[in-house]
Amino acid sequence: MRAACLGAVLLLSAGGPLLAQPAAAGAVAERSYQIEPGTLNEALNRFARRAGITLSFTPQQIEGLRSRGLNGPYTVEAGLAALLSGTGLTARAQAPDQYVLQARPPAPPAPPPQAAPPQAAPAAPAMPASAEPPSLATVTVVAERLIEPANTASAQTLGREALERFPATSPGDLLREVTGVTVANSRNGSSLDVNIRGMQGFGRVKILVDGTESSGSTYKGYGGETTQAYVDPELLGEIKVEKGPNAGPYGAGVVGGVVSMSTLTADDLIPSGQRLGLRLRGTWVNQPSGTTRYAIAGPGLDGSAAPADAVTRDVSLPGRSWNGSLAGAWRLLDDKLELVAGLSHRQSGNYVSGQRGDVLTESIATPGLINRVSLYRPGQTVYNTSQDTDSVLLKAALKLPNEQKISLGYSQLKSRFGEARSAGFAEYIAQLNLSHVDKQLYSAQYAWSPVGNPWVDLRVNVWASDSTGYQAADIRTGGPETHRAAWTDTQARGLEAWNTSVMDLPVGPLTFKYGVTWLREDVEVSPLDNGTYMDPSGQRSLRSVFAQAELQPTDWLLLNAGLRRERYEVRGRGETDSGIAGQVLPLNIAHGETRTNPSLGLAIQPSEALQFFARYSEGWRPPTVKETVNSLVAASNTARVLLKPERTDSQEAGVKLQLKNQWLPNDRFNAGLTLFDNVTHDYTYGFAGEFKNAGRAQFRGWELSLAYDAGGFFSRYSHTRYRQVAFCGIDYEAGGGCADMPRILGLDTSSSGFYVPPRSQTSVTLGTRLLEKRLTLGLRMTAAKAYVTGGVLIGGWDSHEVYDLFGSWRIHRHLDLAFAVENLRDRFYMDASTSTMLAIPSPGRTAKVTLTYTF
């Protein structure tokens, strides 16, 4: 079969002794198969497509062989074993989701009783050297992964190659090429403020690190709220972006989407055939360090933020910008135990904005009106952009009998960073005190996937996150207002447990996933000057039961339905004026609500290359403790009306096309077009720390992605365009009408947490692989067109185009060199989707060189 025989020619390294590798973690999940008896070639290709794995074998290996077919739920390993049963072949895992066929080794001779220790009986003995597949003459046939099924139609995964293409300055750099995703505030401290299809801020987009909730929001005065995720991109191995409400285990309380980041695994670090892998990496950045010492008026770590108590003290910023990491993995106990450890350090001073550009721009909504984009000037040091971060990662995975696996993880990130405040006021264009955070994540995962039991594929994740943060106060010396310093202790505990059962129904195989989730956040804020207004303390819990069913009546039709019953409870304490002079009215807040969120989807696949899909899903986002309390203590909320949860109705439909070997040998072409329409009812917005429900917010648009890879040449194009952005039923519109973009925003509007995505966002990447693919060179262009200009003070971010140059060179098999020149034209620009009052310029032209040594 042609499709099955297409593939890249891979030169297999004949490194160390080949071992029968265990299946990758992803292979543990069962999937239902219906493969008719036939040639082994056809059966293996169908299996590989269905399982989403790459399976390599030579035509000679399977010539004349047949398979008895496969019917029912199987894990990848069990399915392969069943298909290859009686053929004399076995499949060996090389990497996650990559297998190679090889002759089944002869049964090991029975060891002499006196010579063999009891524990020395390996389940999968090492292949004899003669059994290794030919290293250079072997033609490996790759079975391609099918297009993702309907329930994950809007998911996009960034693997290591994509993550390592550019040495990341901030986590937001990793998501620049994802359609429908804009990263705002990525230059502001540790901020990672992801906008997915218009939804941004207030926890609308959940950010997970190894399944652990890892984001929080900070109030920044008139700048509004920003979301921060304390993640070191150096230790990440994969990022998966799921758009829209999600009925899966991590979808509770999600309206915008989920960004799941996975830290490095043993497979990321250990070379094929090895038991030990180490990676040493260093990145040097030519970023000007600028001034490193500032005398700042402000309180100490435990002082009052009152201006009268302010003291002038020295704040030192990192001088030279660089980051480095050491990561290693070790497989022990016959590969039953995997250990991963990593260390990372990242430091950078305040960067300098681009030299080329103008701070004045003409308003889009009101032609002729000239706005000032920023109070920063081109070529100016951008204050509060420094960071000094250390990270530790420790992971262990132990395989237990009966296909059980336990994984434990621990990570810690300590960072001291600048935090920009309202950039709309001149007094904030200054170096402020530094904030810092100490965040520790603990996770334990259990998996049980007994072979041959289609009813059980059990997963349990238990995690804890403890974070202690100091939000530095800044003092506006020119006025009476102060923003208060505070210590914040956040404890989050979570549990996700679910099982996947596969059933053969008369109408087709049914994959049924069901489980429970539980999350509890406990936030304790200790303001340093008795202020309790901006960041109150309290608890929020969110628990849900969910069920997802995926039915495949035919080869070309996939139906998906999900139901999530969620309940949130919030408990908090607040204080407000009682109406009596000088009297404080305590508010004891205890509230809970329950809702059922459905999702429906279908995928029609008339051919292996083409898929149509559509999905409708609902999600909700309960208000956080801060939103709940602050809305209640607001002077305007005399009726003490609770903030309502946001409810999002998400619709999307699209088509995916995947072609291979069309124009050049082994070339691949992928295209996708998705239309989306999200309506969020009771959209939350806030001004000066008070939160309200708007009537609704609507984001409508489309995404287009094109990718072509011919080996020696590759290109990617992604484009997101919004056809409608509207906020309805807000205070600032007469009669509660809609603020339809484009329009100019007033001070209130631009400071009230209305996240306006760009009118369009485009990313184009062109690259080539030379010298037997040892050298890669490429150019990336990202462009954003502004939908709106900001308020009366400054315009905020404006339309821009940014060019980046990147490349990598494999010096030898242990040493890789990567380099990048970002913002090649040294443009003065600001990240798209950043709120007007927080818009700070992005770095000017920056060169980075990364050396990675692996062994």
Next chain:
Amino acid sequence: MTSLRTLTPTARALAIALGLAGPISMAHAVLPSAEAVVNFTAALPAGGNGARPSTPLTEAADGYLYSRTATGGGTVLNSQQGGNSAVFFRLKNDATGFEVLDSGASTVAPTSTRWLAASDGHLYSPGPSSGLIQRYRHGATTGWETFHTGSSGFVTSILEADLQFYLTAGASTLASLSLDGTQAIPLYTITNPTLEGGTPHYMVRGSDGRLYGLHTTGGSGFAGTLFRMDRDGNGYQVLQNFNALTTGYQKINAVRPLVEAGDGKLYGITYDGGGGDVSGGAIYRINKDGSDFELIHGFASNTDRAGYNPNTVLLGRDGHIYVSTLNGGANGGGTIVRYRIDDGVLELLYTFEALTGPAQNNIWTNPTSGATATVNAAINGGGNAAGRTPYHLMQASNGQFYGVAQRGGSHGWGSVFRFDPGDEVAAGSMLNDVPAELLNFGINVAHDPSATLALGQSVNLWWNTKGVASCAGTSTEPGSTWIGRQSAKATSSTTAASVKPGRAGTWTYTLTCQPQNPAYPPVSAAVSLTVVPTVADGIDVGNGGGGGALAWLLLPLMGLALWARRARRHP
């Protein structure tokens, strides 16, 4: 305590409206008093600083008060009058910096009682001869100099208004004079004193731009007239004919006999009378069109505790009318009275004290015979603390009241005194018959009768009074700072008392004021404050959470799983 900057704008505005923005000054209970700031010594071997001041203090633009004494500036006490040398002196308006500017002959400074501090910073005074106006420029070596001559008759007063001087002179002349003294223009000449009055002696400019003045003679009552005319001399009109028996009569001895007050009326004094209730002069008021002449008080000479011979009518910066009398009163040495325009109360503020101390420096030497003798007690009968027989009363630009007293002081040779009107008057000070009233007693500017506030907060109590001598606060709150003496003249705009309850509960705060006229009963009013804890009982918000168990949702899933298992076993 919640600071203002932590409050929302609404709450901040509310706090300010409620008077929580900061403490407000407490009312004081200070009775009127006077003190000598300069005691004249008469001639002394080391040089006397003067004796028997004879000219009102006049404040110039430099903040100094200028005046002169009749005598007492020499080194030898060679006359009954304290020595023959006059003294031209000044002192700062804060009562410091007394300085003898000139001493010697009586011509060291004009003897007129109508000095004028003009807008050019110089002093002007009618001169000692017909048609003469003198000028004093401080720092000039010429001393008092001739500024203008040629006007008809002796100039009796000078008024500066609208870039002109206006003069009263002789028996019949009302004239204008250019500011440089070169152009004197007669504005109006009296031709029929019986109808128009005669011998003009004082003019003021009204708020309507007209000139209002007084004659000491003529008129239908032969006791002078009150007239008005336009600044160009047109529209001359007699507004009031004075009568010795019914209104008292005008006399040039009254140094400041007319003023316009904030209510638009003219307030004036007559200096003397022909008998009866106005035998010692009177205080009157009249509309500027001549209507509604009202005799506020007639001074009965010798028997009136308010004194007699009023010589100054002064519009205080507090809006009230102050009058000083030269003679009489309980101690015979003059008084200061006040007429409260807002409530019609005329009250005796201060009675100059009797001479209780021995006369100092009162042995004089006859220059001819060389004999020494004791100064006549009628001239220096002894000393007292503040002086007596005030020549006038004035209010300096810094609000301080001053005057010169011709007698008394530490040496008995007179003084410059400072008068403090206080914020309360002694019981029985009221001179007219006004019932005691306590008005608008309430909380904050809204005069609420009750309010609720948190412990630790304070509110302001405001009130107005009429005819009240003293007030005292009582409260049901034990130990309240409100208990005790309170201001008897608090007004809703100027004074209030801050009350800060010290304990929770509902407390009543009562203000009781004693009438100035004992014939009337005390007046009283009360407000109520409910004092609550600083932290209210919390309120529960939300549905309480809890409940909402989700486990039942798993039941259908389990059922489906069982069904599927059964179907698989029994296809």
